[in-house]
Amino acid sequence: MRLPDAVLACIKTLQKAGYQGYAVGGCVRDWLCGLTPKDYDVTTSATPAQVTALFPKVVPTGLQYGTVTVLFGEEPVEVTTFRAENGYSDGRRPDQVRLIDNLTEDLARRDLTINAMAFSPAAGLIDPFGGEKDVRRGIIRAVGDPTVRFEEDRLRILRAFRFAATLGYRLHPDTLKAALQKAEGLSSVSAERVTAELMRALTGSFPSRLRPLVESGGLLPWGIRPVSTLFALDFTSSQRAVRLAALCLLTGSDLEELGLRLRLDRRTYKEAAGLLLEVSQPIPTAEYQMRRRLCKAGPTLLSCALRLRGDLSSSDAPAAASAAQMMRRILRRGDPYRLEMLAVTGEDLIQAGLVPGPRIKRTLLELLDAVLENPGCNQKETLLCLVHARKNKESALR
Ligand code: ATP
Numbered sequence: 001m002r003l004p005d006a007v008l009a010c011i012k013t014l015q016k017a018g019y020q021g022y023a024v025g026g027c028v029r030d031w032l033c034g035l036t037p038k039d040y041d042v043t044t045s046a047t048p049a050q051v052t053a054l055f056p057k058v059v060p061t062g063l064q065y066g067t068v069t070v071l072f073g074e075e076p077v078e079v080t081t082f083r084a085e086n087g088y089s090d091g092r093r094p095d096q097v098r099l100i101d102n103l104t105e106d107l108a109r110r111d112l113t114i115n116a117m118a119f120s121p122a123a124g125l126i127d128p129f130g131g132e133k134d135v136r137r138g139i140i141r142a143v144g145d146p147t148v149r150f151e152e153d154r155l156r157i158l159r160a161f162r163f164a165a166t167l168g169y170r171l172h173p174d175t176l177k178a179a180l181q182k183a184e185g186l187s188s189v190s191a192e193r194v195t196a197e198l199m200r201a202l203t204g205s206f207p208s209r210l211r212p213l214v215e216s217g218g219l220l221p222w223g224i225r226p227v228s229t230l231f232a233l234d235f236t237s238s239q240r241a242v243r244l245a246a247l248c249l250l251t252g253s254d255l256e257e258l259g260l261r262l263r264l265d266r267r268t269y270k271e272a273a274g275l276l277l278e279v280s281q282p283i284p285t286a287e288y289q290m291r292r293r294l295c296k297a298g299p300t301l302l303s304c305a306l307r308l309r310g311d312l313s314s315s316d317a318p319a320a321a322s323a324a325q326m327m328r329r330i331l332r333r334g335d336p337y338r339l340e341m342l343a344v345t346g347e348d349l350i351q352a353g354l355v356p357g358p359r360i361k362r363t364l365l366e367l368l369d370a371v372l373e374n375p376g377c378n379q380k381e382t383l384l385c386l387v388h389a390r391k392n393k394e395s396a397l398r
């Protein structure tokens, strides 16, 4: 494993001073999976006070958990003292954290075998729970007795499914059984943590790995209904809003309810809601229909909705594909579908004798309506003629 210079320097300094120091957890897992780790955590036998005495710049970032951040220039490295945890009376956080001097015990408190490995250039890979083998076989397995581990901390259930969904692994049968048995406890985990894990799982390459959890009703407290048909999720675009909309469509869940319970951010919620609305409309078969849809939804949302529709239903796929083709043709040709694309402006209308005020906007919208039906009439003269004709008709009626 090639460690970044700052991590390497950190481990070497610890070892020179007589302590143990290893890269641990996510970075070792990512390295074995062939992925680039996004950050590196260091675990050590030195206490936070001993770490602080060893390095010139140390920030106490999580002393209650034995964590300090060592700064190498701009580069931060999180260093955590080996620790054991006791008593999880709230089903989420340990009541007590105890600093220890034993690496194996530190690895034993970690959630999954693939996350319970350490590495240092001097010691090589330290893997007391068979994490490397599980990486090779694509298995998610709890460290120790899965029922006990999930009872201690319910969030681990979601983490297990999140790693399955991002890495494409499967839960080991015992881990799966315990996870589903304890899944009702997920309702007591904070919305923020559930949402963070769930969104990472949903936007992974294999979101359908969530199926057993969804099917068991484990996510019902979060507004996601139990069904067994998540397979199509894997084929949709991995954007948050798309996956969320697809999840709602596949499970028959209500986005509004889900959004409230999961406290979704406004932007993701609005994007998913827009998509769901668009997906519920008939697929345009004529160009004028397509221009009207472009006017309402815009090209980005519309193409996303058409793709989603095709991805989720093989019977809709041909119509959705030819509609998408039609949309590209219209855009290439430059057919007008927005007010700004009209060949006249409000200023032109005022110059042509219309009284400034709300009437101008109304007239522009009427012109856009005509142009959506027939883009050929999007010429200044033609449109002004149309305005005059309407004006004359109105005064004749008066
Ligand atoms: P990523 O950073 O990609 O989300 P990660 O595994 O590094 O994955 P972190 O939340 O950064 O996740 O946690 C670092 C390490 O701490 C994990 O690899 C795991 O060993 C341990 N860990 C994290 N959360 C838990 C938990 N709820 N229970 C037990 N151990 C945990």
Ligand code: MG
Binding pocket: 026, 027, 039
């Ligand atoms: Mg991490």
